[in-house]
Amino acid sequence: MRTSRPKRRRPQIHAGTPVWLFDLDNTLHHASHAIFPAINAAMTQYIIDALQVERDEANRLRTGYTQRYGAALLGLTRHHPVDPHDFLKYVHTFPDLRAMLRSERGLKRLVDALPGRKIVLTNAPEAYAMDVLKELGIERLFERVIAIEHMRDRRFWRAKPDHMMLRRAMRDAHVRLADAVLVEDTRSHLKNYRRLGIRTVWIVGHLPRPARADGTPAHLPGTGRPHYVDRRIRSLKSLRPGTRPEGRSDR
Incomplete structure (x- = not known):
């Protein structure tokens, strides 16, 4: 039994x-309201410019590295010649942060x-x-x-x-x-x-x-x-x- x-x-x-x-x-x-969409768009654009890839590939790298490492930055710095400080500044700079919060x-x-x-x-x-x-x-x-x-x-x-x-x-x-x-x-x-x-x-x-x-x-x-x-x-x-x-x- x-x-x-x-x-x-x-x-x-x-x-x-x-x-x-x-x-x-x-x-x-509430970052999903405005800040996350802006960050994701900036990350994708940065990857396009830095690695000279198409938008679909940039989005694939961004999402894939985030899922694998917890942050897209970690994958970019481990697998590509990306300046981490320049990347962080670029994707987290907003003209009017107060209005987005x-x-x-x-x-x-x-x-x-x-x-x-x-x-x-x-x-x-x-x-x-x-x-x-x-x-x-x-x-x-x-x-x-x-x-x-x-x-x-x-x-x-x-x-x-x-x-x-x-x-x-x-x-x-x-x-x-x-x-x-x-x-x-x-x-x-x-x-x-x-x-x-x-x-x-x-x-x-x-x-x-x-x-x-x-x-x-x-x-x-x-x-x-x-x-x-x-x-x-x-x-x-x-x-x-x-x-x-x-x-x-x-x-």
Whole structure:
């Protein structure tokens, strides 16, 4: 006779003194509204100009390197003679960043109310990250920004979800992995870092929704809570103590 295995309870995000690791784009602001389309277009154009390839090939390289390495920059620097600093500056420069930003109402109050330390962990460059945080009025809420320039080692540029990079970054910031809570929109990053013992929060409120045939928004594919996600939320409001029982999803 087969016996069913007891269900294992998901780790809870306990109140206390966690260290919050916030992604930037589509986590602290709605990058899919205007910024991501502009970045993707700029990346493609940069690849066209730098490598002298057609647009379809440039798009293939951009998306392929992003999926393989976590950031297009990593593939470009490993396989092509591309200046990483020039690339980052080109694709993250906007004539009117303020007009492109969208964020939750009361963002500063929501982030400030969270107990514990707060760090931004982003595959974007530092200058862009700081500009976004300043425009959002929340730059002083974070003790540091760990941007892609800070993730590199002596041999390679690295980015989320690289394990070696995160261990080193947390060691430099004096953060125990067991104390860290990663708030992130990218599931592959959450999945990789959950294996290190980090608690994970998947925020989906800024993710682009596919359209139905009639043009109305459809449900995001696969938006249940995967086993490597401790909490799934739509809004940072759900991180406030007492807003929802710990461990449940914000459906």
